[in-house]
Amino acid sequence: MTVTIRRLWTQPYNLQLKSALSWGQGHRLDALNHVLVFAELSDGAVGVAEATPRPSIYGETPESVAAIVAQDCAEMLIGQRIESVRDIHAAQHRLTLVKNNNTARGALDMTLHGALARSTGTALPDLIGTTAERVRVSFILGTGTLDSVLEEVRWVYDAGVRVLKVKVGKDFARETEQIQRIRQIYGPSLDLYVDANQCYSLEDADEYLHQLVDLGVLWCEEPLPVQQLRERAVLRDRDLMPLIADDSAFTLPDLEREIAFDTFDILNIKTARNGYSEAAAMLHATQSAGKGVMVGSQAGSLIGCLHALLFAAQAGVDYPTEATFFLKVHEDHSDLLTLDDGWVDMTQVRHAFQTLEARLVP
């Protein structure tokens, strides 16, 4: 009997944050109002993944995720064969008829991988090619007063974080002071990189990146507005600091354009927005272009972070993984994962995933 997709459904999933998160101009997050996406195959195997609706990034809401999964996606996928990863890729290909809805489609893809793993009696990490024994992680620092930021650095350092991403692009003097203070306190025991969220101009960027290099900052994410493609290629060509592509490469077609114009050094792949299928294609394309890869999580709770870590432990992912947002979330499961001097142990990740999946799947 062919194994097919029998049912797709969603469930709202709300978790309070330990402290509010704000970024850019007016973005603020107090709680994770996420959506669990479930898929059941015809043999009864069920998978689960977390969709992270972000109105200000991808335009999704919890309601839009629920609607697109239960209606448009279900209409295209119910009855489709799922007996191999190749079948999931075919399902995702059908879903290219649904535009945007990145985290809904991404979660659906990871859900199907989880269901397939259960259906075939393979551990999900083995199904997707997880090989590393441990993964180095990074943490995205919140913004705020110098004191509140240093307080956050203190507790995440205590929790085992050794790489920080600092949001910059609003007030260069204030931001460099912050970075200086962190470097004074932690020295070489903490690695730092920045995310400029498209806030610099080509004119500013030269001076800013030079100064950031002098402060020991390692990489800079999206210094320029993404529509300034030519300017981004020029900046990349100046080779001041390795540049990370994130907003400029949400999808594989975006990435193809960025590779053609040679605008970045390191790609930030987010499994939450690409699922495993598109993420794998993006990893392959980026490696073929001789670029580096890091894996991000879209402010996911533990289940999203675990999905990101399983992907990040593949060959070819050579930069730290931003899968530590669970540290900021009040949830019952966070004892399942701990950091050790900047690393997570993949045996622990595998065990945590298995335990959490068993708790979440009805």
Add this chain to the structure above:
Amino acid sequence: MTVTIRRLWTQPYNLQLKSALSWGQGHRLDALNHVLVFAELSDGAVGVAEATPRPSIYGETPESVAAIVAQDCAEMLIGQRIESVRDIHAAQHRLTLVKNNNTARGALDMTLHGALARSTGTALPDLIGTTAERVRVSFILGTGTLDSVLEEVRWVYDAGVRVLKVKVGKDFARETEQIQRIRQIYGPSLDLYVDANQCYSLEDADEYLHQLVDLGVLWCEEPLPVQQLRERAVLRDRDLMPLIADDSAFTLPDLEREIAFDTFDILNIKTARNGYSEAAAMLHATQSAGKGVMVGSQAGSLIGCLHALLFAAQAGVDYPTEATFFLKVHEDHSDLLTLDDGWVDMTQVRHAFQTLEARLVP
């Protein structure tokens, strides 16, 4: 007393099509499942516009439109002053924090223009700068067998259409045969252009566009995949036929990139996805770049077509307006608008808008 936004709400709006519409790979439309978006100002003035959710183009669903308007948009807009078009632009600027959701935000923008017009006792056409006395329109031909296509040409010609957009890019031989037949029957009394929906490659495009020119086709919309930016600039530079930008310029930032790379000759502005505020900025940017402008409607019913026509009757819009989809819709209001030898009379459009608004606003 300052006039502010008091309330935003939505209402599903379903209309049957006279015949099903299919395009591209597996897109199909039997009925318009649209959403009416309403805004009420603090002085009681109410506006209305139609959102046209298109999962396969913008990723929106009726549910996503309802959710983003009632929650995220309302949160940012309720209480904001609306006493001038400048205030609406400010409101739209706040909404740039909501990504995608193009038709929801577009409808909201047109709704606010309508409410402001009523609040200030100005006719909406005068508020937005409608000046032309008549507007030339075009019709987007459905796909199907040669006979069914010719049948559609016959009845839209009888309805007064004199410009047709033909969807191509799947089977060049079949498509050119179709175009040849139409030209044989209608000769110079019908103008034709094509929409290749990103289906050609740079290699094909040379030969295809040459042949299309020989068939008297006037313009070609989106011949190449939008991510092939360099290739599109190369093709535009070959000057085989004026190229229309649509998928490559959904938003003002997209348009800035396209102008910088000089990829098109004519911009297709769709008020349904840009509202009046962004559409006005795009019109200005395109004119400044020395390019042509046409106005499209996103398969809208009569209210959406009227909103498009009011915008199209501004100075600077120099190509036909695709605001004739109402011809395909079963609705009670379609007698409000008629075509005369390829043109619509703007006095009739103004009257039709006023009548329809009075019917739709509670």
